[in-house]
Amino acid sequence: MHRIHGIIRYLAYSSTTLLVTMQYLSSSLICSKLPPFLSIILLFMIKARAVELPPNVAVPAIFAFGDSIVDTGNNNYIKTLAKCNFPPYGKDFIGGIPTGRFSNGKEFSIKDYVPAYLDPNLKPQDLLTGVCFASGSSGYDPFTCKTEFIIPISQQLEYFKEYIEKVKQLVGKGKAQFILDNSIFIVLSGNNDIGNTCGDNPFRNKLLDDDFFTDRLVNFAASFIQELYGLGARRISVFSVLPVGCLPSTRTTEGGISRKCAAADNHAAQLFNSKLSVKVDNFASELPNSKLVFIDIYKPFLEIIQNAHKYGFEQVEKGCCGTGLIEFAVLCNKFDPICSDDSKYLFWDSAHPTEKGYQTLVSLIIDEYARAVELPPKNVAVRLSSLFGDSIVDTGNNNYIRRHWQSVTSHLRQRFHRWDSNWKMQNEAKKDSHTPKTIAQETLEMGKKLRSLARAVELPPNVAVPAIFAFGDSIVDTGNNNYIKTLAKCNFPPYGKDFIGGIPTGRFSNGRVLTDFLAEELSIKQYVPAYLDPNLGSQDLLTGVCFASGSSGYDPITCKTENVIPIFQQLEYFKEYIEKVKQLVGEDRTQFILANSVFVILAGNNDILNTCVDNPFRKKLVNDDFFTDRLVCLAFRKFIYATELYGLGARRISVLSVLPAGCLPVARTIEGGILRTCAAVDDLGAQLFNSKLSAEIDYLASKLPTSRLIYIDIYRPFLDMVQNAHKYGFEQVEKGCCGTGLIEVAVLCNKFDPVCLDDSKYLFWDSIHPTEKAHQTLVSLIIDEYVNLLFGTYE
16 A cells, blocks of 8 residues: 555646646747746746747657656556546546546646557647657656566666657657757656655655665656657656645644554655756756756645645645545546535545645745746746756747747737736835735635746636637638538648648648637637548547638539538538537537636638639629628528528627738739739628628527627737737738748648748738738737627626
8 A cells, every 4th residue: 555655646737747848948848837936937828828038949848757646648558556437536627538648637848748658549739749658656766666566667767768759750850859959758656766765665764864865866867857858858858846745645644543644655755856957057057058846735735735724725634536545546436426516625535636736836936936036927937938048049040930929929029018018017006015915825826827928818717618610711721621522722832831740731721720729828829720620539529629621602503613511511511520429428528628628710711812803893783782691691690590400509709800802912912013013892792791790690699598799809809910010020911931922822732832931921821812821910910809709697
């Protein structure tokens, strides 16, 4: 039992550590949502878009090594009892699915969920954005792993070497090296070594007194770090172990009748942490071009235990599962009762924190580091960015850095400026105050500020957004046309050249599109997969998919010439989707997903530009309102209402306007004359349709109970980007980046066409579709209004 308890402690420690490290290191994180001072800010940047990364800094992936605190499911695929891929584990995870994470919900992650490396369903995109090699019950000492038959940390390194070869085959040696150089590596281990191997040893006291065992562990850890560095890792965060003696299982076995924290275990943990910290600091100065950081999660976790009520916990001595005294892994199963409210419990089982426990730990780390430096956000960001060394001032060496981070930072700078101003005002007010605030008050206030920056948008309290769904045309299509017979495709170069791995995914852009950025802003996930993708996993379905089809529209005539998926067929696919989800998680959970998810509808562009424009009676149709009336009728009375999107369970429905079609490069070429000005008649048709669409939505919203049906105008902000290009960092808005930029689109923009040198300066990728930067800039302009309208108290 001691060995099991140690493993559990180890797992709990690992989770905490992850939180700190991710924040300390920087931006896109992989393995979980655990961050430290710098990583916290960086983590929030990536995940929540609240912090500004230093210029020329990219975090393409995140990798985790260690034990159950960061294990996202590797133990599912090996023969061991140290598993948790069964209820009640995962009860608060999306869909209530036990994924192999040792908690009731999520642990901590660049993407929402960091997959286990041993998962047989891994996709190339999963590999390119990072995976988890950790194994529950593992440790630095090889002896720790032998009794539990799990993956030693040395074997985790072997899997990492195997991973490197796979990535080289996918994207080549150069890009593989870039991923290694710029990604974040999280190492969280030692908890099981302290709790089990050391704790079960009859010579324990002697070993600890002589420093023998902790020296041995630090040597193992040092060897691991050196080898990881030798394989190409540069941004490495090493976490401390937790106060192992305070885990419920340790209290039960070693805490006596009163179940106090086991002092001997905590002493060993502190001794190990102090030595590990020194070793990491030495490595940081000795290993060239490295950014090694040590993250202490021992102290903040102990603070939560000792002052539980301050953080909203009522129980810190027992777990939520079973009696809470010894249950964990196979001992915590579907036959065990669980507590009625796990948000009041610090521990989920007798060794691992609850999802709220992880979140609280992260917030404490943020508060601690922000308060320690007493700096406004810009300076905090600078201090954090010091992890990246000369990259802050280097403007030439990092030419491969993904450009989409540059567009993110412009939005973040605005938020930092506002926060900086508020901080200065509050600081001045503080000088005049005769009632000094306590350290706890200061910490909580700073934590709130940092957490508000953890998202590009802050959702109202008690609002959950489990998934996102998209319907419409190529502006939101993420690849469905790949799987149908049509010429309206783009699953070939140069499309996707700035997507992760340079892969053409079927998105009509050089990288991500509006759907992806909305999903990321709402903290759902970074990439919304196409529904027709045959490799969809259950997690993809439960967090949302895209039904849109490039060249589609509200009018069935629009789709016939291109042989694409009409918007009505997209609804049929949605009905099919609902049945699949019911089979996965049951009817009740499915209805929850539908009622709380976000639905994005963006269509009409092809109707205006093609069906209407190519019609010989075009001017009459537009002037007489006939065509736009027809479109609005199709859009709402048939699609949203009669076709039962609302009736199928959708409640948060956002309908986006069409773009200023006359200002697309292809419209300028065909109808803009010699000067290639915006085609006024196209823009008039778009404006007319938008005004009627808006009015219809307002009317329909009042008739649909408990709905959040909203209209989002993207015409005006996009037109502002066209008319005031330099304000947004664009230099070319009249031509696309691909080929001549005048007419190339879809199959006309292919590998034989040259592309511009710097697509971040172009508003359009081809002659119709925006660049990744343009998509992201547009989302940054509408997101605050989007959230304010979409989330609120139902009338």
